[in-house]
Amino acid sequence: MGHQISRRTLFRTASGVAAATALGGTLSACGGGTGAGTTSDKLTMTWWGSDDRHKAYKKALKYFQEKNPKIKIEERYSGYDGFFDRFNTNVAGGSAPDLTQMDTALVAQYARKGVIAPIDEYVGKSLDLTGFSKTLLAAGTVDGKLYGVPSGIGVNQLTINRSGLEKLGLELPDREWTWADLKKIAVEVNKKSGGKMFGVDDGGGGTLQAFEVFAREKGQPFFAADGTKLGFTADTLQEWWEYWVGMRKDKACPGPEITSAAHNNLTKNGLVIGKTLITFDIGVYGAGGSITKETLDFLPSPQGDWSGAREGNFVNGGVLLSATKASKRIEDSVKIMNFFAQDKTAIKDMQLQRGIPPTEKARSIVAPDLTDIDKRNMEAADYISKRVAKASNALPAPTPPPKGADQIWDLLFQSNLAVAFGKKTIKAQLGEFFDQAEQILAK
Known part of the structure; x- marks a missing residue:
């Protein structure tokens, strides 16, 4: 995935869209189950990405668990190919992860099938979204409810x-x-x-x-x-x-x-x-x-x-972090979402691995350690996001794509x-x- 994960990227997620569509009936039947996770004392978290993204996630999660010893995390990760096929199989089998990285191209389908959970009740409490623009949060919003926290600014x-x-x-x-x-x-x-x-x-x-x-x-x-x-x-x-x-x-x-x-x-x-x-x-x-x-x-x-x-131009949300509706650990999953959104150590560990950081605070934290090209990349994305925010004639951010x-x-x-x-x-x-x-x- 690129630093800016825009709706151009959605074209490349066709296999994931197709997989979600093909298993639509199965997902609908499984939504609201209670079988999330395979190890009762651990919160399961899944994501896809490059080796560099894997290393960054693991480093950040190690720090999180040191600060939150009661929350043990079972990490599952892979490349993008086949990720959502495996996710669908786990959902259908009653072993969905508790927390998953979610594609903005698929969030609407999984939300409407009852696979992932709305998290609005945590916003302003255990989930601090200070600095996240409304246009950015729209990437994880389906039918007026928030189903995922954006990882970064995705721009065209x-x-x-x-x-x-x-x-x-x-x-x-x-x-x-x-x-x-x-x-x-x-x-x-x-x-x-x-x-x-x-x-x-x-x-x-x-x-x-x-x-x-x-x-x-x-x-x-x-x-x-x-x-x-x-x-x-x-x-x-x-x-x-x-x-x-x-x-x-x-x-x-x-x-x-x-x-x-x-x-x-x-x-x-x-x-x-x-x-x-x-x-x-x-x-x-x-x-x-x-x-x-x-x-x-x-x-x-x-x-x-x-x-x-x-x-x-418009702003998209990179990838999202979403909690599954079947999980018994949604509150803990939200704590992890909040950690990646606001914690200085997590932000520094992830740098641009999940996109350009979503807030000015986060961008200022990572800026000193970036290469010259990374800095130009982030500056351009920041410029676009500010221009879009100021525009009085811009259309609302695109809704999640339909079936x-x-x-x-x-x-x-x-x-x-x-x-x-x-x-x-x-x-x-x-x-x-x-x-x-x-x-x-x-x-």
């Missing part, structure tokens, strides 16, 4: 090969740039590199958050609040695809071959393989470090450059690819996209 930002720009004699764009500015610098990259490089990845459909921000700038969310239909219009998607047709034509972004190869494969990302200098994929610089040796920087998603454009969201995100990618390869006209693909999306959401 672009990763820039800063050293690559400098080699071409180009400057880093201003943070208040527009979609027109993106095209201008992307075309310059192609020209100054003698046609060897492109400025930016194709965001026409291969990058979820790029279109979502664009639609929000038009005042349209990706999904309607009730999750029963799309929130954006055909005109908005048509304008978006036309923008990227122009980007491909002017050599500002690569052709569909590179876009297709990089889908869900960071090792083939345009910036990583040296074909582009700007990418929408924040996973290039993750909690385990960078997968490129280039010097990186970070910018907000471009702003709309038309009259009446709204703030399209079938993963299929629609993949449909968006495949639709853009069909246009890029010349297999379909924009007009023909628009009709097909909305017809299929309507069918998916109606299931």
Whole structure:
């Protein structure tokens, strides 16, 4: 997972979404059971992540148990692949963990199936959420109730090969740039590199958050609040695809071959393989470090450059910590949530392993020990979160995605690819996209 875990990341959690959906009936039947945990005298906690995240969690939890000797923790951790398949199996078998790291893409489904517990009654008591913004807490809120504490700020930002720009004699764009500015610098990259490089990845459909921000700038969310239909219009998607047709034509972004190869494969990302200098994929610089040796920087998603454009960026919650409803140790789980949210030692131990820390207090604690790139990463996220908080015309933070969201995100990618390869006209693909999306959401 990257430092900023945004709704772009949700596309990569399709296996988890599918697993939750497939076991929907089973989860519903098991919600409210009493079999959480496998060892009666220990609180079981599960999470996924890299080795660095595992080490950070273990170090922090060791300190917690020293300060809270009555709470013994059984730690279970793994990579992301298969994590929610195992979680579902444990829930169905009556052995759900007491406390789990939760994906923002799945929180709504697990909350509505009665698998995870609302924790509102603890807020202001054993759970101190001072410093957490309302937009950030929305990531763990379902139907008006809080089901998880966000670990950090997840924002939609672009990763820039800063050293690559400098080699071409180009400057880093201003943070208040527009979609027109993106095209201008992307075309310059192609020209100054003698046609060897492109400025930016194709965001026409291969990058979820790029279109979502664009639609929000038009005042349209990706999904309607009730999750029963799309929130954006055909005109908005048509304008978006036309923008990227122009980007491909002017050599500002690569052709569909590179876009297709990089889908869900960071090792083939345009910036990583040296074909582009700007990418929408924040996973290039993750909690385990960078997968490129280039010097990186970070910018907000471009702003709309038309009259009446709204703030399209938003803040997400990274990963969450959630208590299972079947657990008999919810109060102790909340103490652990509070520990990671507010304790100075825990904050220093975790650094950016679960995203950019969620409060200004936490960010000030970790800042002195960060690398230069980490500092730029955190500064950019902090800048975006403050800009969103000040914006008077921003839409509410997106609600947790509905059932079938993963299929629609993949449909968006495949639709853009069909246009890029010349297999379909924009007009023909628009009709097909909305017809299929309507069918998916109606299931």
